[in-house]
Amino acid sequence: MATLVPQLDQLVHHYKADPESVYNTWYAGSDARMKAFRAIRLGVKDVVSAIAGGTFGNDFKGSPLEVVLTAITEQKQVFEGAAHPFYWKPKLRIPDIYENEANKKAFGLFLNACLNATKEEQVLTEMSKLAALSIKGLGPAVASIVYFLHPTLVPPFNTAIVNGFNALYGAKLKLGSWESYFAMREAMQRTNEQYRNLLSKDLGALAGLLFEIGSNRLVVEGNAEQALQEVQEKAARASKKRHQQAIADQREASEHTQAQHVLIRIGRALGYDVFVARNDRSRTCHGESFAMLSLSTLPSLNLPPDVQSTVELIDVLWFVKGEPKLVCAFEVEQSTSIYSGILRMKDLAFSVPDQQAHFYLVAPEVREQEVVAQMLRPALQGGGPAFRLGYIPSGELKEQCDALCRYGVDSSVLLKLARSHNLA
Template sequence: MHDALLPIAQAYKADPESVYSTWFISSEDRIKAFRSIRRGVAAVVDDIKHHRFPNDFKGSSLEFVLACISEQKQVFEGAAHPFYWKPKLRIPDIYEHDLNKQAFGEFLYACLGTTDVRALEREVLKLAGKRIKGLGPAVANILYFLHPTHFPPFNTAMLNGFNALFRTKKRLGSWDSYLEMRETIIVANAALGMLSRDLGAFSGMLFEIGVGRLGTTDDDSSALTIEREKIEQVRRKRHAQVEQDMAEERLHTKVQYQLIELGRALGYDVLVARNDRSALYRGRALGYRCLECLPDLGLPPEVHATAELIDVLWLYPGEPRIASAFEVEKSTSIYSGILRLADMALSIPGRHEHLYLVAPAAREKEIVVQLKRPMFQRHEDFSLSYILFEDLDQHFESLCKLGEDRRILERLACRCVA
């Protein structure tokens, strides 16, 4: 097995435009997503437990979770589709059937509460045994973000890649197929020994095979024979996506730089996200002249770690107190960005009104929709506003020259009221 997989895995890791290079090892959003999704799953459990979970996917806390997952580049594109409520088919049957809904909530609750692999396997088998109509192994995409070393993600491209690589005929909607795939993936990944224990790395390789970017053999009788032109089309599309990602990253860095410089001009200490400190703008690292670490704010350790990933924080000079917090959103992460700000705010006593999403004007409608969600509107301890990239860029120099403190942002910021 090792000898057969080795050249494929080597090609996968060596490709600078592969899922491995562009998502698994270099995507900040992937790292940030784990806690956001865990918190979102806890909200689903709470809504089901207290009978707040609606009879539709739209507007539910589950939609929030799947949106966070779907943001993870093309590898999770379509992850939400199996959970859409399909009235004519009455599936998935977790919206109208209360016992099924409660069973789903109990499953998620149990998976949140343990890291023991045997206990998790029992919960998966228990859920599969209930045969809830329309609730198949797409749930594995949630499981992956809760327990990435125990459960691989699952979608059509990964299944196609698995069938091509291992010469099998596993079915898309089958729990049995998924569980057999999982066992094979774990064994193969261990035998290969060159990819991460996080099964997202191996699943990314299956995805690449499934969409035709990575071949399994030179033999034309391969179970997945894809014409050279089709492979080239896929590669060109991926290259365009990579170039777009790089352009967005440059814009993200520019906006962070402007927020850092504005905070310093207004007299605040500034902290940039831990994983962005070495990013360069105009030849200088963003973390230069910023705080080296987040001071002790009395946060629980896991929330402190999340707060260190917030794009930009302004703090009162010499005080362990946050003046303003900013999450910069480009093409993804609206949901997880809101969650990070909310997570921090709800962990600090008092009311917080200086939390901002900073995003392009093209995403304004989407931001408004998300900020009006009941799960954010029902909290009185914090409120979020948003600032548009274009407005910040236009007025940046004036804000630095004329502003006295954070209140200058009130001239730019917009607030949503349900």
């Protein structure tokens, strides 16, 4: 199978230049993508622990695997249907990892091995071993999970990506075939080596390009002659949908920035030092620069390097003035992954258990039921006093901002706004 595609240079340039392509809205332009990696990795560890401990359950719903796939599907676009292959279908007995204990254990061992793998050969060996077991209904869709463990080695796998691959390479790969997946991965690796300067070492960039082609937003030359009108109509519908999504994302980004700005204002008014997520420091709101209003570096909390990098992505942190003493942590979730935000704060809470800080999710009122459902997950129970988690409606926070700034004495003023079943 040839891997050098003559028109690929042109397609990549168009892909990267389009502000509404998945390259710009997901791969390179999405903070949520980078934030998701550690959260998904932690979720996979929970799946492994649940299977090993006999608490995994016999259904997808309510299982720790559902948490992982929820975090993945919340990446939108490329991963919208990633959870579907893992839904338990009792009549078909697929995927057969819920009621078959041997298959369940094999799946857990596979995930654990991928978590601990450090070399390409190890990952591919584990995938080959899983494929050889021929577990009914459990196919290469698992690659969408493994991608978040090894993004430079394993590309995600779904209908649009396969369709895009077939259109670009003139291939006839099948969606549920492990043989097809391994062939696609190898071809993508070779292509990625040749075009790395245009794309990335991370295979998500190339997978996004294939997704665009498979979704008919990019048309491959020669392919358009096969039912040109149908392709153009599909491309128009896809572009319209993407445009609407891009507008919604822009609105969400604006609302997220406004909520961060409110939290910065309140924190400073209460006399605290404020730290804003490192990837948000360049933002401005109402003419005020976040970089000018917040600390330039995270106060020293003596965190492990992996936890430090995660904590630096938490939306807003309040500290006692001039001291490395955490007071409050906030994750703003307008429409993004609630569970991922909780895991980032839980990471921090369990790393500084002696600081007795409060942790808050800030989200619109329409998401309150979703927030509560996530807070009630078994993985968050039994956290003890070190993880006091509350929910603050973003609309109320914005409405009460001036009053909180004017009359608030310390962080306890937030307790009047927060709604929580376990807030101490």
